[in-house]
Amino acid sequence: MKMTIGTPKTPSSKSRRTPASTPGGLKVQEEKILVTVRVRPLSAKELAAYDLVAWDITDENTIVSKNLYHERHAGPYIFDKVFDPTCSTWKVYEEGARDVALSALSGINATIFAYGQTNSGKTFTIRGITENAVKDIYEHIKINPAREFALKFSALEIYNETVVDLLNRESGPLRLLDDPEKGTIVEKLIEEVVKDDQHLRHLISICEANRQVGETALNDKSSRSHQIIRLTIQSSLRENSRCVKSFLASLNLVDLAGSERATQTNADGTRLKEGSHINRSLLTLASVIRKLSGGKRGHVPYRDSKLTRILQTSIGGNARTAIICTISPALSHVEQSRNTLSFATSAKEVTNTAQVNMVVAEKQLVKNLQKQVARLEAELQSPEPSASSHLRSLLREKELKIQQMEIEINELKRQRDLAQSQIELERSAHKEPKASNHHGPSRQVVKCLSFSNEDESISARHGAKAKARNLGSKAVRQSATSSDMLVEEIRKLEMRQRQLGEEASRALDLLLKEVASQRLGSEDAAETIAKHLSEIKELHAVSSIPEKIEIRDKATLKEEIARLNSQESNIAFLEEKLENVQRSIDKLVMYFPSGEDSPALKTSWKKKKVLPFTLSNTANMPHLIRSPCSPMSSSCKSVDYGTENRAPEMNNHVVLGDDALQGQKGTPCSEQTNCISSREGTPAQKQPSSVSVKKLQKMFKKATEENIRSIKAYVTELKERVAKLQYQKQLLVCQVLEMEANEASNDEVEMIDQSPMSWSLVFEEQRKEIIMLWHLCHVSIVHRTQFYLLFRGDPSDQIYVEVEFRRLRWLEQHLDDLGNASPALLGDDPASSVSSSIKALKQEREYLAKRVSSKLAAEERELLYLKWNIPPEGKQKRRLQLVNKLWTDPLNMQHVHESAEVVAKLVGFCESGEPVSREMFELNFVSPCDKKTWMGWNLISNLLHFDKLQLRLFKYLVEDLLATHS
Ligand SMILES: Nc1ncnc2c1ncn2[C@@H]1O[C@H](COP(=O)(O)OP(=O)(O)OP(=O)(O)O)[C@@H](O)[C@H]1O
Incomplete structure (x- = not known):
């Protein structure tokens, strides 16, 4: 069966056939190996020996033996192309290699082999093919400015089943490794980035010089080794495009060693050894091809030689392959030529499955697209096709907005009513001058931190709440009283x-x-x-x-x-x-x-x-x-x-x-x-x-x-x-700063109103941000837990949430700026602050892990291990694994809640049964001691460290504030 040859869309290309696989297409294209035969002219030696030409080329695809001595007839042999001795290398390249070689430019692996007996013209041919391919590749790059090409060059030699780097012979024998993605790779093989065509030619010449050669009876410079030159080409569109934009493929140019039997070289021991090795690689290649051409499934002995391992994908795999078989026309080599043609006949039956190789990002893109398709398909099949998740979330958003607007309308109405009733009051006050001022400072609620003692603070809070109720659940702050x-x-x-x-x-x-x-x-x-x-x-x-x-x-x-x-x-x-x-x-x-x-x-x-x-x-x-x-x-x-x-x-x-x-x-x-x-x-x-x-x-x-x-x-x-x-002092300073800021922005509006409903929305948002900031700033998880459990959105939490949010935001910014450290403002070495925060957090986790056994009953522990997916066996202790999982997913609110519950149990938070005062929050940073350990102090040290950073900010802000006001 005739093969179909694909060609990349290059203007210079004389495209005669339909591309096997269009660039960007994902289809796997099956095609046979392209097999051609090149008959060289009789060499000077052969002419001198009056050797006869033993072959007739009857047409451009057929070669047949002349049957000079009426021996058994050989042929006709039919191939994709048969080149007679007068054919130029350029023609051989054009018709027997070009299309395959240039496939590499569009993401398809390509391999060109030169196969034949010693002295038949393999090296002569492959050199010409390489030169022409290099020329065409750079021509293609030149006329395709929209794409960006990156070329890498490597070359190796397999000699006596030993792989050597032709760019660095000194590196010694190289090992072959199996990579699940890339297949067989040569360890430590140098891959040189190619700057331009001149550089590429220079690299090729280095390899030529480094190639192992030896003298045999048949060819003065007979190459005794297999040489593989590999050109890896990556290309991508310079501009972003929605279509697949990056291809990656290799072009292998393989000059095989002489295919004749070792004995034929009349060699000494050494040559025999070389010969046997050469045969081993070539015999394996031949048997692989035979196996594949027979169409039989089963074991293909790729792994039996280095050559077939390295070139596995080129023979029956993901590549386009061309084999140019070279023969001598001389009657004296007719047997060897027959062997070569027989090998070529098998090779043309081998089918490859080439496909376009895309770089990882594109693979990911395709995966994502496939996922999207799957999701859309699932949605189409769902009972509510219209209620896609996107629509649902949009709907939710809209509903929330409507709710918010309703609240705002109500609030506006209420304010209007209030203003009207105040006007009424004013009017009546004019009539009754003795009326007392019921709307004085005593009605204003001040959110503040109270540290005196619990009784005091609780009563203060109750008082504040009572006042808040008087004002119709309105949280009001007024600067003078505050x-x-x-x-x-x-x-x-x-x-x-x-x-x-x-x-x-x-x-x-x-x-x-x-x-x-x-x-x-x-x-x-x-x-x-x-x-x-x-x-x-x-x-x-x-x-x-x-x-x-x-x-x-x-x-x-x-x-x-x-x-x-x-x-x-x-x-x-x-x-x-x-x-x-x-x-x-x-x-x-x-x-x-x-x-x-x-x-x-x-x-x-x-x-x-x-x-x-x-x-x-x-x-x-x-x-x-x-x-x-x-x-x-x-x-x-x-x-x-x-x-x-x-x-x-x-x-x-x-x-x-x-x-x-x-x-x-x-x-x-x-x-x-x-x-x-x-x-x-x-x-x-x-x-x-x-x-x-x-x-x-x-x-x-x-x-x-x-x-x-x-x-x-x-x-x-x-x-x-x-x-x-x-x-505590720092928190106060923060409050003062905030008040100042509020005053500045609300000079005309004396009162800051916030309805309880809108606060609850703000609270949810702010809490989420705080949780994320805790995570980013490596804040103590005990602190996170206590804050999370204490402040659940009560209007009186506002100041605490704001203060926490504010200082975390600063800290995050500070950590972000580490790279461009601003020592003038920060003073100490900020880099140490990140690492010490991480270290302190690690210590804290270790400390908490120690408490798992004492604070949780065995049954409770097992349930937690199950819930948190902690395997019974692992490198780390289960309790540490558990604690290490806590507070690690700031986006998952259920995770956050469950983490807080576990930490609360471990530190005994609230276990005394006493109600916890919000005002006491800042005193609760230290885990309850247990004076047995020093952990309490460790935590507080951590906290101190954290606050020192803040302190610098406060000082800076205060100075700035004072300067602005003065
Ligand atoms: N088509 C050709 N036209 C002219 N000369 C050729 C042709 N093919 C090969 N020759 C010449 O024949 C000689 C042997 O060729 P070459 O070295 O390429 O053989 P080879 O198959 O690579 O041998 P070996 O396996 O020993 O390396 C060289 O001198 C080369 O120039």
């Missing part, structure tokens, strides 16, 4: 800051006493502590705050912000001092002999959570910030249940209370002399006389150790509270 409230809040915070400072001083006092009474550590330690103490006291003397504040106008508020900002350094100083105290304690703790920290002691410490001192905690607790979920709660409980200091061993009665310590001052105890005088008068004395002095001594030591540890825990707690304070 300013007063805010400044008051700031004052409260500062009071608390001072209280914290005082507590820190007290902790230091106690530490000093402990050091003095127990003679712990060195004198240096005592001195250092005394120094810190005086510094803290000094600080508080300096930063004393006026008790009563009078806020009358905006200017005062701005001053307040400026003052507040200058106070930051005091907080930082306090933090630093607490750090120093911490270090002093650490030093002291180091003085204990290592064996002291017995497991029994540890257990006792963990279980009892006793505080050694009455401290000032009991007295101060009501004034301190508490939160049901804050780390404070655990320590508060321990204070409530008693601050008695129990010695860790037995139920002895050693009490190291504050008073006891006071009494011990100046009565140092010396262990070496077994003296227990410092404890005289303490309940320890009441122990039975059988208690040995040594035992008592041990007990004292342990009790002292506990005291120090308690102070340490206490200082930690103070540090956490200072951190929270810091955060």
